[in-house]
Amino acid sequence: MDPVYFLLLFPLLPAVLLLLVRNDKVRTATVWASALIVAAGSVWMAIRYYSNDFALFDSHENVGTAMMVLKTLFAVAVVVYAVRRRRWWIVGLVVLQEAASLWFELAPGHQVDVPLNLYVDKLSLTMVLIVGVIGSLIVLYSVGYMRNYHKQHAEIKDRRPMFYFVVFVFLSAMFGLVTSNNLQWMYFFWEVTTLCSFLLIGYTGTEEAKRNSERALGMNLLGGLGFVGAILYTGLTMHSVDLRHILQMGLSGWDIMIPVMLLAFAGMVKSAQLPFSSWLLGAMVAPTPTSALLHSSTMVKAGVFLLLRLAPVLSGKPAGTMVILVGGITFLVGSIVSITHSDAKKVLAYSTVANLGLVVACAGVGTSEAVWAGFLLMIFHAVAKSLMFLSVGTIEHNLHSRDIEDMHGLLSKMPMMAILITIGIAGMFLAPFGMLISKWAAMKAFIDSNNVFIVLLLVFGSSATLFFWTKWLGKIVAVLNHIEPVDKNFTVEEIVSLVIHAGMTSLMCILFPVVSKFLIEPYLFYVFGPAATGNIISQGNITVMTLMLGMVVVIPAALYLFMHGRKEKIVPAYMAGANTDDNRFFVDAHQDPKRMFLTNWYMQDFFKPELLLKISGVVCTLVMLTVVAMTLGGMLA
Amino acid sequence: MILLNASEWTRVATGILYVLLAPLFGGLLAGVDRRITARMQGRKGPPILQPFYDVLKLLEKRRVSVNKLQNFFIVLFLVFLVFTGTLFFSGGDLLLFIFAFTLAAIFFISAAYAANSPYSSIGAERELLQMMAYEPMVLLTAVGFYMANGSFKVSDLVVAPRPAILLIPMIFLGFCYVLTFKFRKSPFDLSTSHHGHQEIVKGITTEFSGASLAWIEIAHWYESTFLIALIALFFVWSNPLSIALGIGVALLVYFLEILVDNTFARVKWQLAIRSAWIVAGVFGFLNLLALTLMRGGK
Incomplete structure (x- = not known):
């Protein structure tokens, strides 16, 4: 079997199995085995398709029909749920979307060329690796975590079979999403991830969880509406739903601004850009592995993945400007708002929103340099953020709090977790670690493309980033007297997953030139041709950074x-x-x-986070509306 | 064996010279600073070499600390600060230099946090706030050099066809503004104070004594040396004599910093960060915008 189909189908097997199994031992064994197989499968796929610039696949015609049926069933289920909960706006969105997409698929006369459905290039391979490796590690971690979770939260109904079912379906859908060439296929997977995130966020079944999951569902359905719009437009005017083909036509002078704008909108909602950030914040009510999954390797990465795909056609266009501005503003505001929170998961969530903003801005700039930076940022973020979330999850189980203030003296209380989380924090913002390298590259790309305003947003945002990470670090390194270390309440799965994460976060600083050479540069060369940039960070600087890394390890x-x-x-x-x-x-x-007791500074009176979020949300909305109006106006004129 | 060409040898040599001579220069600068400050306040002031006597005496004292971790971070602070300066003097990348500088500063702050003491913690928090205040302007300065003379590398910038100041005068002014933070002078000396009898005692350095305090002092000498060099960089171009001009201007700027230090009271943190961000936003942005337009713009 081809690895593409294997990755698409295999996760469904453990999904169904885990839905039926109630025995914890069997469940643990199944998850271990499946996580290993999925990770190995993604590596297999990367090796198998490495030598091709790209590969296209066909599939049986009936698959499309099956997807349509499934999608309709999902829609019915969501409508039933939303009617029961009296969430009329969700009902409206689903009905609108489903009607439009069904009409498009069924109505005769839309002679759309049936494209080759799947498409694999270096960008998809990278995403496959992120989903396969990081995703599997998170799933593995969740075995130990969820066991502890239910021990500690007896009041919450144990719905683990459903949890694992959804998680594995999620992985399968992500593999499908990043390898789709047919926009209708991609849209199907896109909606499956929306549905999965809805189910995962609502896991605990509390009223808050339900409300937040509905918000996530509603917002992402709105994004999905953009997706349907793009399909309708390209299908009706260009007779094509072949993404690769559409992008090529865009590059050769066709006016594809409307579908690109709609897709970019869907991507920005999915990657929780302002004013749609609140769904990701609300997702914090879910158990930690869910947050890690949504934040690092799956859901939000689907959004930036799509935007990076669109990058070449965004470059220099109004839609590109829209994406740059929204991403840049989200980066600055997300970073500042992170300062004002003491809940570790909230801080991580806002920093995710911020970092994604930076990737989004890179995609909007769309030059070869910018895509290089965004690409690398996406990889680093996936690894480091996953490490951070999972560390916080384990710390929370031991300290019974995830407030950063309660991590005061973590080095004395839980030395091992303190070291792991320190690696995570360093990985997020310090030289010579990864995120900093990509921020550096992003800055250079913004300057070289004359986007001075975004440079400004970047330097202020980075400074805010520096503040909130360092003050967190300060809490951890404070030395307490008369404290016995309590590193004990860990499961094997948690430790294995965390240590591999930490190892990857550290190794990436040395290995990023390799990643650049073997994944990013070939992709850029394929997309941008001979004008593609190589590694933006010069060899001399890489040497210096390797030296720094050596110093950081050896001197202590x-x-x-x-x-x-x-x-x-x-x-x-x-x-x-x-x-x-x-x-x-x-x-x-x-x-x-x-x-x-000593506390950190949060400066809420100074930064006024609520007001800031409100204003920037309005600004981002205005940016979007202006660009839409300009594009439509341009079309009428 | 590594083969180096002439210019690379020069870079290695200047790097080594920095490591050896910077404490001398920085210490003398501190001595002169104390003398001038004393004169401004109508005192006679200590001998020029007093900073060296102080440090030598500190090194002889018995080791006393709140915990061992804090001294551990101080050594890292010193090592990375020397590394930062060496990067600059061996002609390295300005951005990497800033990042290394940040890393060093974070070790210093971590040391103060590690002590877990009320006064050093508030010092650490304020130091961090100061970093957040000056960082945008410092980064924009590097961007300015790049846009003005086409390279982030110090080794390229010192042989630029024209001094950067002609193209980035506003960035120079903005940079001078945040230098007050970096030199720990009033009105922006929030994180520490020269005198122990103030509201934050000695702030970030409260819990350090003996050798650790000596290391901090020496680190600051290294720091002021490369800051002086960074000011000079604005005035340097391919003419070797321009280096003397640059150092002259840098010392003048330092004198003005002393004057400001003695004429202003410490401000509240709100004003410190707000003003520094406004300066960076206005001066930095306008200057970069002008450069973009000169480059042909979008």
Whole structure:
């Protein structure tokens, strides 16, 4: 069997199996085996198709019909649910979408060339690897995590069979999405991921979870409406739903601005750009593996994947400007808002929104350099963000809180988790780690394409990023006295997954030139031709960064050996003479000991996050409306 | 064996010279600073070499600390700061230089957090705030050099056909504004104070003594040396004599910093960050916009 079909179909097997199995041991074994097989399958596929610039596949005609039937069934199910919950806007969106797409598929006379349905190039291969490897690691982690989760939350109904079913379907749909060439196929997978995220977010069944899952569903259905619009437009005017073909026609001078704009809109909603960021924030109510899955390897990556595909036709066009502005503003605002939160998952969520904004902006710029930066950013983000989420999940199980303030002194409380999360944090913003490299490249791409305004958004956003990550780091490294380490409540699955994540995050700093050479550059060469850029970071700088990485690893180790046995007089911290026996208490005005606690700065009065989000949401909406009006106006004129 | 050509040897040599001589220059600068400050305040002031005497004495003191981790971070801070300066003086990439500088600063801040003490924590938090305040302008400065003279590399910028100041005067002014943060001078000396009897005691350095404090002091000497060099870079072009001009202007800027230090009171953090961001946004953006238009624009 071809690896493409294998990856599409195989996950459905464990999905069904896990839906039926109730025994925890069988479940654990099944997940271990399936995660390994999916990861290996994605590597197999990458190797198998590596030598081709691209490959196209056909499939049986009936597959399309089956998809249509399935999609209609989903639509009916969602409508029934939404009617019961009296969510009329969801009903409206579903009916509108389903009617339009059914009409398009059934009505005779739409002589659309049936394209080759699947398409694999280096961008899809990279996504396959992200979904396959990171996705599998998250699923593996979830085995241990969910067991603990239900131990700790007895009030929540154990719906693990449904959970694993949806997760594996999700993986299958993602594989389908990133390899689709037929827009109708892609749309089918697109809607399946929307539905899966809806089910996963609503996992706990609380009213809040339901509300948030409905918001995610509604917003992504709105994005899906854009997708249907694009299909209708290309199908009716160009007689094609072949994405590759459409993009080629766009590059050779056809006016495809309307479908591109609609697809870009769908992509921006999916990657939670302003003003649609709230669905991703709401997704935080779900168990942590879900958040990790949605944030790092699946859902939101589908959005940026599509935008990166569109990048060449966005470049220099009004739709491109729209994407750049929305992405840039989202990056700045997301970074600033992260400062004002102390809930670890919220901080991670806003930073996801911000980082995706940067990828989106890169796609909007659409030059070879910018796509290089966005491509790399997408990979780094997937690895590092997944590590962060999963670490927070395990810490939460042990500390019974995911408030960053409660991670004060994590290095003393949970040394191992502290090291893992420190790698994650460093990976998110520090030289010589990955995200910084791609931000650097993005900056260069923005300057070289004369997008000065976005450079400005980038430098301010980066500074805010620096602030909230470092203050989190500060909480972790604070040393507490009289604390026994509590690294104990871990499952094997969690540790295996976390350690591999941390290893990948660190290794990526050395290996990114390899990734660039073997995945990104061939893709760029294929898309942009001889004008494609190579690795933006020069060899000299890579050498310096490798040296830095060596220093970051070796010097602390050497220092540890050197300082470990050294005699030092340990004294209490300075508390203006109000010390008690150690650093835990001080003497208050009544001469009583009072517990000392130190908190970080959140500066909510200064940054006014609610207002900021509201204003920037309005600005982004106006940007979108203006560009739509311009495009439509241009068409009428 | 690695074969290097003449220009590469020069770069290695300047790098090594920096590592060896920067503490000397930075220490002298600190000594002169104290002397000038004293004169401005109507005092006589200590001998020029006083900073060296201080550091030597600190190095002899017994090791006293709140915990071991804090000193660990201080050593990392020093090492990476020297590395940062060496990157600059060996003609490296300006952006990478800024990133390395950030990494070093984060080790310093981590040291203060690690101490888990009220005064050093507030110092760390304020230091971080200052970083957030000046970082945009510093990054825009690198962007400005790139747009003005087509390269991020210091080794290319020192042989540019014309001094960068002609093309990025506004960025120069903005950069001078945030330098006050970097030199830890009033009105932007929020994270630490020269005198221990203020509201934040010694802020970020409260919990450091003996050798650790000496390392911090030496690190600051390395730091002021490359900051002076960075100011000079605005005035340097292919004419070798321009280096003297650059250093002259840089010392003048430093004198003005001392003057500002002695005439302004410390501001609140809100004003510090707001003003620094506005300066970066207005000066940086307008200058870059002008450069874009000169390049032919979009």
